[in-house]
Amino acid sequence: MAEVGFQNVTKIFGKVAAVDDVTLDVRDGEFVVLLGPSGCGKTTLLRCLAGLERVDAGRIEIGGRDATDLPPRKRRIAMVFQSYAVFPHMRVYDNVAFGLKMQKESKATIEERVGSAASLLHIEDFLDRYPAQLSGGQRQRVAVARAIATRADVLLMDEPLSNLDALLRMEMRAELKSLLQKLEATTIYVTHDQVEALSMGDRIAVMNAGRIVQVDTPLAVYDRPLDTFVGGFIGTPPMNFVHATVALDDGRPVARLGGGTVPLREDARAHVGREVVLGIRAESIEVETQPADGAVAATVVVVEPLGSHNLLTVRAGDNLVKVSVRPDLFPAPESELWLRIAPDRIRWMDSDGGGALGEEAEDLARSREATLALAQDASTALS
């Protein structure tokens, strides 16, 4: 297993930079998820790491060696493709053994490694079959077994679960996570599904338009998104973004929305008079059926029962807000509710830039700059 480093990696297709000056460090044994909408460059970045695409600028390091100019076969990586790419003309056994055969391992080693990979993925019974005789889920396991059998330094996964149906996907997610934890494999995992990212990764690198917007633990990305893009992308439902103005009420900082005021933390004082966007998670809002102090009035638009909770869409002033409530609360459409929001659950965003405000956010911004500076020092030192 090895660590991976991207330094100022850029990949251009035609006139567009699919990957735009990306720097990222992955520690030995870490599970990093590249998350983003389609077209954000995550798959391209992965393919650059694999050597399937040549970078136009920057460096790639694998296990301390400069791998930028190496062909895929010399990089000591293993990859699971979105379509599995299981060789249809070979039996499952030969598929799993393929990488080992290319490494010219002895027959005994091959048998042993194939056997252990097969048992880890529960495909021992299929070794003699052809891929065409297997279901999609089984083929996916073969693809994973083939990758781990090689004991490569880095495991690359390109949306391996996206072709499975929802139920199977959930099962495989857990299985995969447990397997990779057991193997302690350095893994780079690409997905557009934020649920997968949150549930599996040690860290998530959220990408948009070729750049990494935020790299952090799942909890941090969920609770403290750096901008409205990350907040809106992560979480089901996405974070609510409510337009408000910071003002003083009775000497205390509040946010004025259409339906009322919401108390803010003390450090909001610095931003009085500013138009901000408040980021609030649906489950962070409490609902009262009677008017209350410090709660904002809202009208119910839609009630969606989801089994474990109900998702309400309400209108507060000009804002449409999603609120998570107990499963037995069924307010009628057009009825009135009052929303209570705890100040420390609010994430403030700058109205135009979408970047986070507030003391905490400033800390984060400073740390981001620090990381960038480090990276620059590193690249100048090495070249």
Next chain:
Amino acid sequence: MTARAVLPRVGLHLAAIVLALWVLVPIYFITLSAFSTQESVYQYPKQLLPRDLSTETMRFFLDSEGIVPSLQRSVIVAGLTLLIALGLGAPTGYALARFAFRGADSFRLAIVSTRAFPIVILSIPLAVTFLRWGIDDSVYGVAFAHAALALPFAVLVTSSVFSGISVELEEAAMTLGCSRASAVARVVMPLALPGLAAAAIFVFIISWNEVFAASILTLRNRTLPAQVLAVLNASPLPFRFAGGFFLLAPSLLVIFVIRKYLFNMWGRVVK
């Protein structure tokens, strides 16, 4: 099922049968003639049912001067054509399928537009050129001409065969330790083989059937169609009928063997 529902189906089946007979009956007749006695070839009215079958007519044909050598030459020419057309065409087809290189579209357009060039306009200058090169009236000359004819077809068909094989299979092999060449050999070729084989067989038949260029480019060392054509109108009926059957027979076999691939071949070549 109501009568209204059944009738159209019955009508369709009938139409299909009529059209099938339209194709099969003439083939049946020529086969009948080829396998009858020489006498019955001249007979009138003709026997419509197989009676008195004999290989007389066929033997007469095969024994006719120049036929067996021309048969051999046709096989050689078709074989050479196959080697050249696929040997050059398959790598090119692979390049077109896998790489989006500059000029790929114009190249493809150029390949497709070669269809507009009749064999007539190629053969005549080639006859002159081959004379200069010393390969006139030889199997090599004809093979070169046939390969020129078949090459665009080979490029387009192999290109679509390779396109049909997911590039991720190659990439997977490359991440597992193969160079590109090794990945192609181990993963792509086994999967491409049926399509390539079908293309090869079709190229063979194209060459086997080709008569104009073969007639222009050869004099004494003719291929089978050229030979048959040259003596056709001076030959007796048995010769003609047996010749017709002989030219036809391989085609029947070929179509049967590659019928599954024909759609993919022509369907995609045409795009």
Next chain:
Amino acid sequence: MAAVAQPAAAERRAKRGQGLPYWLVLPTLAYLALFFAWPTVQAFGLAFREDGNWTFDAFRTMKDDLRFGEAVKVTLLLIAVIVPVQFALAVAMALLVNARLRVRGLFLYVFLLPLAISDLAAGIVWASIFTERGYLNTILEKLHLIDTPVIWLNPQKLSLLLMAIVVAEIWRSTALIMIILVAGLQSIPKEFNEAAEVFGAGFWQRLRTVTLPMLKPSIQVALLLRIILAFEVFATVIAIAGEGTTVLAAEAYRWENTNMDENVAAAYASLILVLSVVSAALVLRLLRTKKEQLLR
């Protein structure tokens, strides 16, 4: 940003390994240049030159030849008759093949048989049917439709000869048109026809308003191919008509092989090429599908 050393290294990296597709394409390109492009140029050279001088002599000889007029007339006539009939037949066959009948595979095989049959063989086959002592007369007599055998392949009656050639050509090459149309039909999602049916369109209406318009690109390709092949028609004519009539390609053959005059043969070849290209351009223009109409 990154240090100065980067651009040079990146450029070197980009250049290496980019050459592969060109190496794979080069042999084909070279071969086609040598055995396709160059002979075409040469053909025009032969047609327009005689002993090193630029001249129209070859064309004049061609035009003044007694058989020229007939060759042109017959070639064009054949095209005018064969193409429409063949297309109608091919559409019918394509629709049948698409219509999920039982033993569809068998019908498919049979319909496709002529694809691999050479024009010479097809000519011989139909000559055996149309010949005076042939199968057609046998059948007609058995059905008591005629008393004495009809001379179908009568050199004096051009219309009968042409009819025989038309039948042979249609028999042989409809399979090609059919297969192109079938491929086109299969690429039309069946939802379009189903929607039309739900909205009340009958079979012929659907054919006219949904199927045929969506088939236009395939029809265009098939038409292109067929017309170009039609200008090359050769062995069928010789097999059926012998010396009874002639077409452009046959004349080219005769001038090259019998008369040993490659200049006039080249003149014929050039004429065939020009006619092919002009027809191709016409077809492309007339059957153009507007980009906006294509559903991508």
